[in-house]
Amino acid sequence: MKEKMESKIESKIESEVKLELKSEIELKSEIEKTKINKQKINKREKRKWYTYLWIWSIVYFALGFFNILFAWLGMIDFLIPLVFAIFSGNKNFCNRYCGRGQLFRKLGNDCKCSRGKKAPGWISSKGFRYGFLAFFMTMFGNMIYQTYLVAAGATGLREAIKLFWTIRVPWGWTYTSGMTPDWIAQFSFGLYSLMLTSTLIGLVVMVLYRPRTWCSFCPMGTMTQGICRIKDSR
Numbered sequence: 001m002k003e004k005m006e007s008k009i010e011s012k013i014e015s016e017v018k019l020e021l022k023s024e025i026e027l028k029s030e031i032e033k034t035k036i037n038k039q040k041i042n043k044r045e046k047r048k049w050y051t052y053l054w055i056w057s058i059v060y061f062a063l064g065f066f067n068i069l070f071a072w073l074g075m076i077d078f079l080i081p082l083v084f085a086i087f088s089g090n091k092n093f094c095n096r097y098c099g100r101g102q103l104f105r106k107l108g109n110d111c112k113c114s115r116g117k118k119a120p121g122w123i124s125s126k127g128f129r130y131g132f133l134a135f136f137m138t139m140f141g142n143m144i145y146q147t148y149l150v151a152a153g154a155t156g157l158r159e160a161i162k163l164f165w166t167i168r169v170p171w172g173w174t175y176t177s178g179m180t181p182d183w184i185a186q187f188s189f190g191l192y193s194l195m196l197t198s199t200l201i202g203l204v205v206m207v208l209y210r211p212r213t214w215c216s217f218c219p220m221g222t223m224t225q226g227i228c229r230i231k232d233s234r
């Protein structure tokens with residue numbers, strides 16, 4: 001009788017162990033399947049047209065090197081993220097269509113130009129992000145004011161770009177006087193300066209830290225995130 005009981009218990013334990021092993025194997029194969037699916041989705045995603053928008057970032061600066069009036073195209077990068085945030089309440093621009101973010105990822109990850117180190121915490125702190133946004137918007141406002149002064153005839157056109165808001169670099173070969181009203185050219189020089197300066201800052205932090213460190217304090221990113229939050233809270 002006792003032997004019978006023991007063999008019953010043994011066979012019960014055996015079948016439970018088998019069951020556990022089976023479910024473990026099933027779980028492993030599920031994880032494997034999910035991984036393969038993810039890789040497939042990533043591959044499909046990589047082939048989409050918008051994954052090549054990093055090229056646009058390079059083309060933009062190249063065009064501005066030959067003709068500064070192309071700098072106006074930079075307004076696309078200012079307006080489209082706002083349109084996405086205001087009308088769709090999402091950050092799809094950042095996630096999919098931002099050429100600059102893609103360029104940092106490309107250079108940092110694929111070309112191994114980034115040390116890949118974690119950035120110091122203050123870089124992504126609220127205070128720094130909003131402070132930088134305020135500074136950036138002040139500089140943007142100043143650029144508009146300079147354009148206004150030229151339009152009003154109070155000052156002359158300055159055929160130069162300003163790097164890091166301080167270093168003046170002659171850029172006169174990119175513009176022939178009289179091609180357009182001077183204020184249009186002044187705005188181009190100003191916008192190109194802003195775009196180039198922010199990209200250079202992004203490249204520096206990309207090298208020092210992770211590829212897309214710039215995105216953690218990018219004024220457009222901060223602004224669109226703020227808009228999305230306001231929309232979400234309604």
Ligand code: SF4
Nearest residue numbers: 094098101215218221
């Ligand atoms: S945070 Fe700025 S640079 Fe980064 S993806 Fe968004 S808009 Fe582009």
